[in-house]
Each structure stands twice: as C-alpha cells, then as structure tokens.
Amino acid sequence: MAELQQMHPPPQGARPIDAAVSWQEALGHHAGGEHDNGGHAVGLSIVVPVYRGAATVGRLVEVLSALRPAGGLEIILVNDGSPDNSGEVCRALTAGATVPLTYLEHARNFGEHNAVMTGLRHARGAFVITMDDDLQNPPEEVLKLYDHARLGNWDVVYTRYAEKKHEGWRNIGSRFANRVADMLLDKPKGLYLSSFRCMSAMVVRGVTRYSGPYPYVDGLIMQVTQRIDSVEVLHLARMEGQSNYTVARLVRLWLNLATNFSVLPLRLAILAGAAMGVLGLLGAALVVAEAATGSTPSGWASVMTVILLLSGVQFLILGVMGEYVGRAFLSANGKPQGVVRQVIGPAAEEIGAAPAPRPGEVAAAAELRGDATPAAAAGRRVGALS
Secondary structure, X not given: OXXXXXXXXXXXXXOOOOOXXXXXXHHHHHHOOOOOOOOOOEEEEEEEEEOOOXXXXXXXHHHHHOOOOOOOEEEEEEEOOOOOOHHHHHHHHHHOOOOOEEEEEEOOXXXXXXXXXXXXXXXXXXXXXXXXXXXXXXXXXXXXXXXXXXXXXXXXXXXXXXXXXXXXXXXXXXXXXXXXXXXXXXXXXXXXXXXXXXXXXXXXXXXXXXXXXXXXXXXXXXXXXXXXXXXXXXXXXXXXXXXXXXXXXXXXXXXXXXXXXXXXXXXXHXXXXXXHHHHHHHHHHHHHHHHHOOOOOOOHHXXXXXXXXXXXXXXXXXXXXXXXXXXXXXXXXXXXXXXXXXXXXXXXXXXXXOOOOOHHHHHHHHHHHOOOOXXXXXXXXXXXXX
C-alpha cells in the first residue's frame, strides 16, 4: 500500500485512506448543502468495468475512496463475468467501503462496453467517469477530469495521453480505431477516444436509451452531443498481468463501431462493385480491341483471374451485408445487452435488488483475497464479531 501511495499520492484536501468513516457519513457530509448536485444523489459517479482485476481493483477503490470531489462520489464496480476471483474481492470491498460503493455482477462475459452500459444505468451522479481497473489511469487524475467537465460546462470530456504505456500492437490498434472513428462517426476531428472519460448526467440518460446487444459507448456519445473537450492526463504502465484486449476483441469492437453507427461499409461495397464493373468494361474493351487487330484473345489464365477477382469482391460485399442483417436479426430477436445476476450496495437498496452478503461471507472472501487493504480488514473485523 505504501508503494501505491507513492505512485498515487492523495490529492490536495483528500482524507487519509485509512480514516474510519462510513459511506453514509461521507455522502451526508457532501449532501448537506455544501454543493448543489442538481437533484442528483452525488456529484460524481465512477464506473469501473472489472475483468481479471482481482489484483488491482482493491487498490483502485482505496485511492478513489480518498478523493473528495465537489458533491461527493460513488463507485460502481461491474464484474463482467470475470473468470478469476474478482467477484469475491469486490464483494469484500462493499463491506468496508468508506464511500457509496455498488457492486454489479453480470451473469456472463458480455464485453467491456456492455459492462460500462450496465454501470451507467445504475449511476446516480451529476457527472459520471468511466475508467479501467488496471491502474494505468492514475486515480488522482479523476479530480482533474471531473473539474474540467463541471467548471467548463462540458457535456463530455475525454482524456488524451502524452505517452501511452500500452504494448506496441495496442497503440497501433488504438490509432487505427481512432482513424476509423474519424471516418465513421460525427466527432470533432482529432479527438482521441479514450475509455477514461467524463459524461454529464444528461449524456448518460441519452446513451443508456440504447438497448441493443452491440453498444459502442463513444458512438452513442457522438449521437447525443457535440459539446466535447479533452484534457491531457498521465498514462502509467500496467501494474499487474496483461491487457484483456486481444486482436479478436479489438476486431469485434471495430465491427460494433462500423456496423452500428454508420452505413459507410455498405457505401464502400457499392463503390467496390462499381469499380469492378468499370474494370470489367475495360477488360471487355481490351478483348474486343485485341480481336479486331487479328490477335488471339488471351485465354484461360486471364479469364480465371477476372473470375476470382470478381468473386472475391462479391463475397466481400455479401459478407458486409450479412453482418448488418445478422446483427439486425439478433437485435430484433432480443439478444440481451447484459444480464445482471447480483446488485449489492446503494443501488440495490433503491431498486430492491439482492441484499448484501452476510458479514461472515464477506470476511471469508476477504481472507481468500489475502491482502491487508482497509476494506478487506473491515470485512474480517465484521466477520469476527459475527
């Protein structure tokens, strides 16, 4: 923990992480008239999709809990069917949380953007920040991002990095995705689309109206507002494990972007067909000219080349059309965007969802986690008393 505090020192005005204060007390302190949240329960909600994050999510929650943004904050953890013990760690964190902390558990892995959508639907803040669980986005940058959006009256603020600490192929993939987004989305030119972003409650309401199974959060944002800005933040090297994004996952993300928010691929298919038609006409003209001069027209090799080229383009066009039709079919058939198995925390109290786990269960989960974070220690103390 000392290491983490050195890497992520508490921001100015933050309470020490080990201070004993309940989340109800913390929320009451901010809701007592110091800040106007516009009728919202808190000033800031932080949504964190969790996947293979058992080793980092506890440290992230600790540092976030030390922040004191205007209007108070809440943390929403969405376990997207993680195969490790992230669920046990998150349930342990809810027992000793010093800020309002909601835990949502997906019934299976639906994808990062689906998990973010689930978190947004349970957010109660006047502004909502989404961030990853890997600590590559320094938690203290949250206040910088939040204040920039709140004080600048921006609907959305993205983050940009002076230097990204991803692997080389991830950086190439990110640049490619942003170039594709420049072509397909109606977004400010040059805006870098990052998963570390801040949205106003108005934008969150607009984004969460989408109920289809293939969400792309940035595409939905661009359909809601153009009052968008960006701010530069630090990007750190990954502390634990490897990136959960593979080439296959990135390709699926690009397909969501291309087929859900633009008809440009269909228009490109039309252009490809037209180009092949023009090449066919030129080829026919060459054959006629060759025959007119008395030469024998080229034979089998040229014919097969043309047939294979045309067939390849036709199958490509059919594939693009099939992708659109297939996604429309699955959406119409009611494929879920996400199924929530369990809700623990303030959101559960509001919607009458599953109750929080018994203290003994939380203590056991904290012991299984095997570290000495304040949240886990609190869970162990409660378990011992029971």
